[in-house]
Amino acid sequence: MTPRKVAAFAIGPISSVLLGLITLPIITWFFSQEDVGRMAMLQVTIGFSTLLFSLGLDQAYVREFHEVYNKPALLKRAMLPGLSILFVTLLVLLSFGGMLAGWLFERGEWHLSLLIAAVLLAAFISRFLSLVLRMNEQGLAFSMSQLLFKLVLLAIIGGYVLLGADTSLTYLMVANTAAFVFVCMVFAFNTRTEWIAGITATIDRQHLKQMLRFGLPLILGGVAYWGLTAIDKVLLRSLASFEELAIYSVAVSFAGAATILQSVFSTVWAPTVYKWASNGEGLDNVHKVSRYMLCLVVMMFCAAGLLSWIVNLFLPASYVEVQWVLVACLGAPLLYTLSETTVVGIGISRRSSFAMLAALIAFAVNLVGNWLMIPLYGAAGAAVSTCISFWIFFILRTEFSIYLWKPIPRLLLYGYSAAVVIGASVFTLYGSNIQSLMLLFWFFLLVASLVSFNKDLRKIKVLLKN
Incomplete structure (x- = not known):
């Protein structure tokens, strides 16, 4: 990887951290401490669900990327099993009303559970689509997608402040959900050639088993x-x-x-x-x-x-x-x-x-x-x-x-x-x-x-x- 490409990949994390240092103080001034703490639990849940439901196939995708010819089919093999399990799990949890929000926020409201489910799905999909950019060494697109989350969140929170909107947990969740979904859509646009071709690709079950044997222990x-x-x-x-x-x-x-x-x-x-x-x-x-x-x-x-x-x-x-x-x-x-x-x-x-x-x-x-x-x-x-x-x-x-x-x-x-x-x-x-x-x-x-x-x-x- 050349220094120019390294710099392109580094722009995202660096800019994201710096923007976070601007966004966070703004949130602390306009939202309650309790709701800021609830957003911390959301981040913990995103990390755990992405790790668990990926089944280690994100790591297997990276491992196999340079050794297979059909990259779109590899993406489908890596992404579809975990996405299917996550989707079914969220449907089951949503069938119990606000239980998911009750677990995380101690606020058992169904609309909050629905927003949480949308965030978890968007974060999971973004994880795999980001790997496509990373493995194809599209550093600038990778970094911009990371940076956009903080920019969108900052723009929405700024809009709340200017319009005098309600500073409730629902509004804070809407801002985070919109940012996650928007970034997922940008990832989808930047990798559209790969995942569109992967839709019609057949799943090689033997290769999937091999990938699972590699990924699950991780x-x-x-x-x-x-x-x-x-x-x-x-x-x-x-x-x-x-x-x-x-x-x-x-x-x-x-x-x-x-x-x-x-x-x-x-x-x-x-x-x-x-x-x-x-x-x-x-x-x-x-x-x-x-x-x-x-x-x-x-x-x-x-x-x-x-x-x-x-x-x-x-x-x-x-x-x-x-x-x-x-x-x-x-x-x-x-x-x-x-x-x-x-x-x-x-x-x-x-x-x-x-x-x-x-x-x-x-x-x-x-x-x-x-x-x-x-x-x-x-x-x-x-x-x-x-x-x-x-x-x-x-x-x-x-x-x-x-x-x-x-x-x-x-x-x-x-x-x-x-x-x-x-x-x-x-x-x-x-x-x-x-x-x-x-x-x-x-x-x-x-x-x-x-x-x-x-x-x-x-x-x-x-x-x-x-």
């Missing part, structure tokens, strides 16, 4: 990672309140700015590291990149710890806790990105079961941690539990990679990562009481990292110039 690992990233929101809903869930989801959204680093890095890292490994250059380069990434991760934690108070300028007074919760919420995207630099041994050895085991153990830790901490600390407890779980996830991926491949120096990796996790946890739980001490902690940690990574920062500067 669901377990996917569910484990989904649980690692979503169990905090699920338990906040059941053990705390929608208000606490709203605070947490807003903090996660602000911390989502760190996913820019994750998205861009993940796009270029995998093909690069496997190329190094094939040329016998893997270990030294992996060590260098892991140091660069550790440097960036530590500095981003320190910057967030020193400057998190800025978010209060954009949010209502009821979201004051976000400034404390935000720092621990950085743990998920930043520690995951750091682990991508050290986990390469699992991929090179083709022992993906170890990656799944790491996700399962971290998920179990997060489940127990949230169960214990949410009743005591609410959103702050969820953030700290998830941050610690991702640190354990990073440690496990690193150790499994070393076991399967080659050892790497990890004193600095574990030392600095432990320091930021401990600092973030204390800051989130007790920062409002010891704010001055925490500011000193982040300042001295930043100075220490600048000294430790002085040479690495110079190399990063040269790389960016080049």
Whole structure:
């Protein structure tokens, strides 16, 4: 993939995150905390339903894409089974009236259930159609489709504000549903040649069975990672309140700015590291990149710890806790990105079961941690539990990679990562009481990292110039 194509794919995630930082504060000013929390549950449900009902065939589609001649038939084989099961499941749930909305929102209204069903269908279809653009390396179309969701949502919310519309849950759901359906229609337009040809294609049952044998085992690992990233929101809903869930989801959204680093890095890292490994250059380069990434991760934690108070300028007074919760919420995207630099041994050895085991153990830790901490600390407890779980996830991926491949120096990796996790946890739980001490902690940690990574920062500067 050329740098131009990488940039085209990166435009979508980067722009989407930046637009999200504009859209979210607007929503918090005009809709209740409870309804903001309910939208967080909708996002969790979208992720789980897409993962579960895809039957792993989305991954099988990617795996088989370059090995089959009839691409439209492959799309039909991958998409139709899960779409059929999802459609029937939603029909059954809708037959019970507002039960689906009752489960998610504690508002058993049939029209809300209907809107939820429309969102789940649109998100599922968009998932598979986005793969068509991705595999055909249509990066700009892929990115624009991602960007359009936030643009449409922002336009509708802005229209509500200008027209003085009702700021109820129904109106917020209508805005989200319209955005999802619109993006699905854009995906359908951009991939019309592929899916129209696939309508009349016959399904090769033997090949479908082969794809299912590949895809179904991946669901377990996917569910484990989904649980690692979503169990905090699920338990906040059941053990705390929608208000606490709203605070947490807003903090996660602000911390989502760190996913820019994750998205861009993940796009270029995998093909690069496997190329190094094939040329016998893997270990030294992996060590260098892991140091660069550790440097960036530590500095981003320190910057967030020193400057998190800025978010209060954009949010209502009821979201004051976000400034404390935000720092621990950085743990998920930043520690995951750091682990991508050290986990390469699992991929090179083709022992993906170890990656799944790491996700399962971290998920179990997060489940127990949230169960214990949410009743005591609410959103702050969820953030700290998830941050610690991702640190354990990073440690496990690193150790499994070393076991399967080659050892790497990890004193600095574990030392600095432990320091930021401990600092973030204390800051989130007790920062409002010891704010001055925490500011000193982040300042001295930043100075220490600048000294430790002085040479690495110079190399990063040269790389960016080049």
